[in-house]
Amino acid sequence: MGRAVASMVPPDGAHGAIDLDLQPHRACSGSVDHSERLNHMEALVLEKKLDLSLRDFPIERQEEKLGPRDVRIKLHTVGICGSDVHYYTHGKIGPFIVNAPMILGHEASGTIIETGSEVTTLKEGDRVCMEPGIPDPNSKATRLGMYNVDPAVRFWATPPVHGILRPTCVHPEAFTFKLPDSVSFAEAAMVEPLAVGVHAATKARIKPGDIAIVLGAGPIGLVTALSALAGGCARVYVSDLAKKKLDIAEGLNRAITGVQAGNDDIVERVKRDTDGWGADVLFEATGSPKAAARVFEPLAPGGCVVMIGGQPEPISYDAGAAMIREARVENIFRYAHVFPRCVAMLSSGAIDVRPLITRKFEFKDSVHAFEIAASAPPADVKMQIELPQ
Numbered sequence: 001m002g003r004a005v006a007s008m009v010p011p012d013g014a015h016g017a018i019d020l021d022l023q024p025h026r027a028c029s030g031s032v033d034h035s036e037r038l039n040h041m042e043a044l045v046l047e048k049k050l051d052l053s054l055r056d057f058p059i060e061r062q063e064e065k066l067g068p069r070d071v072r073i074k075l076h077t078v079g080i081c082g083s084d085v086h087y088y089t090h091g092k093i094g095p096f097i098v099n100a101p102m103i104l105g106h107e108a109s110g111t112i113i114e115t116g117s118e119v120t121t122l123k124e125g126d127r128v129c130m131e132p133g134i135p136d137p138n139s140k141a142t143r144l145g146m147y148n149v150d151p152a153v154r155f156w157a158t159p160p161v162h163g164i165l166r167p168t169c170v171h172p173e174a175f176t177f178k179l180p181d182s183v184s185f186a187e188a189a190m191v192e193p194l195a196v197g198v199h200a201a202t203k204a205r206i207k208p209g210d211i212a213i214v215l216g217a218g219p220i221g222l223v224t225a226l227s228a229l230a231g232g233c234a235r236v237y238v239s240d241l242a243k244k245k246l247d248i249a250e251g252l253n254r255a256i257t258g259v260q261a262g263n264d265d266i267v268e269r270v271k272r273d274t275d276g277w278g279a280d281v282l283f284e285a286t287g288s289p290k291a292a293a294r295v296f297e298p299l300a301p302g303g304c305v306v307m308i309g310g311q312p313e314p315i316s317y318d319a320g321a322a323m324i325r326e327a328r329v330e331n332i333f334r335y336a337h338v339f340p341r342c343v344a345m346l347s348s349g350a351i352d353v354r355p356l357i358t359r360k361f362e363f364k365d366s367v368h369a370f371e372i373a374a375s376a377p378p379a380d381v382k383m384q385i386e387l388p389q
C-alpha cells in the first residue's frame with residue numbers, strides 16, 4: 001500500500017507553537033536487522049506532526065505475544081477521538097510528545113480471535129469493546145482501586161504506546177468486555193468516550209431530580225449530558241458557542257436544553273429557571289480557562305463542579321465563589337470501573353449514543369478521515385473508521 005501523506009495547516013495554536021524536534025525515528029532503521037523481532041501489519045501511523053500514513057508498520061513481536069491472561073482481537077470499529085486529532089495537528093498533548101512514528105486510535109470494538117491459556121470469561125468469536133489504559137496490576141494506585149491514575153498506566157495512542165488503527169491487537173482479558181447482541185460494534189466503540197461522561201456523573205453523586213449544566217457540546221460534553229440524565233437529572237442545560245452542536249444536543253433528549261454562549265447567558269438562564277437557586281451540578285467540558293473561571297456562578301449552594309475538560313496550562317477559578325456555596329469540586333482523569341456499566345446502559349436503552357455517530361469511513365480512507373476530523377465540521381460529533389473483516 002502506497003503512502004498517502006496528509007498535510008495541512010494546524011488550527012490556531014491554542015496551546016502554543018510546537019518548536020520541538022519531531023522528526024520520526026523509524027523503529028526499523030539503522031544497520032542492525034531487527035526483522036526477526038518484528039511483525040508487520042497495515043496501520044494508520046502518525047509519522048510526526050501533520051504527517052499521517054496508512055502503511056505497513058513493524059510491531060514488536062513482544063507486543064503481539066499472547067500472554068496466558070490475554071486475548072487477541074480482530075478490530076472492527078475505531079472512533080476518532082479529539083486526542084488522536086490533537087496529536088495529528090500539534091504533535092503532542094501536554095507532556096506526551098510524539099517523537100517516533102505512532103499508531104493512532106483508542107476507541108475500539110472487535111471480535112476475539114484467540115485466547116490465552118488462563119482466560120475464562122471470553123472465547124473465540126465473542127464481540128467485545130476494550131478499555132485502552134492498562135495499569136500496573138501491583139501498583140499502589142491500582143490496589144487502591146484508582147488504576148486510572150496509576151503513573152505507570154499504558155494507554156493506547158499515547159506516546160510511546162501504539163494505538164489500534166490496525167487489523168489486530170493483544171489486550172488483557174481484564175480490560176476486555178463482552179458485548180450483548182443488542183449492542184452494535186459502532187455503539188461499542190462509543191463506550192470509551194461514554195465512560196468519561198459516566199465517570200464524571202458518578203463523581204458528581206447525582207441525585208434524582210438534580211439540575212445539571214454541561215459547558216461544552218463536543219463529544220465528551222454530549223456523552224456527559226446523556227450520563228447525567230441516566231444518573232437521574234431532571235434537566236441538563238448544555239452550553240456551547242456553536243448553534244449546530246446545541247441542535248444536536250437538544251435532539252438527543254427533550255430534557256436537554258441548549259444555551260448558546262454569546263447569545264444567552266447560562267448563569268442568568270439557569271437562575272431564572274430555578275427561582276434564583278442555581279444548578280446542583282456543573283460539568284466543565286470545554287477545557288477553556290474562560291469557562292473554568294466562571295464555573296461557580298450558576299451553581300446552587302452545596303452544589304458540585306466536575307472538571308472534565310483537558311487543561312494543558314494552569315487555570316484559575318474563583319475560590320471565594322466556591323466557598324460561599326460550600327461547593328464541592330471533583331476532577332476526573334479518564335475513568336475507572338465503568339465500562340461494564342456503559343455496555344449495560346447501551347444494551348438496555350438507558351443511553352442511546354447512535355445519534356452521536358455522524359460519519360463512518362473505511363480503513364483505507366483513514367488519512368482522509370483524519371483530515372476531515374481535523375477541520376472540525378460543526379455538524380459532526382463522532383467519526384468512526386471500520387476495518388475490513
Ligand SMILES: [Zn+2]
Nearest residue numbers: 081107192193
Ligand atoms: Zn477518546
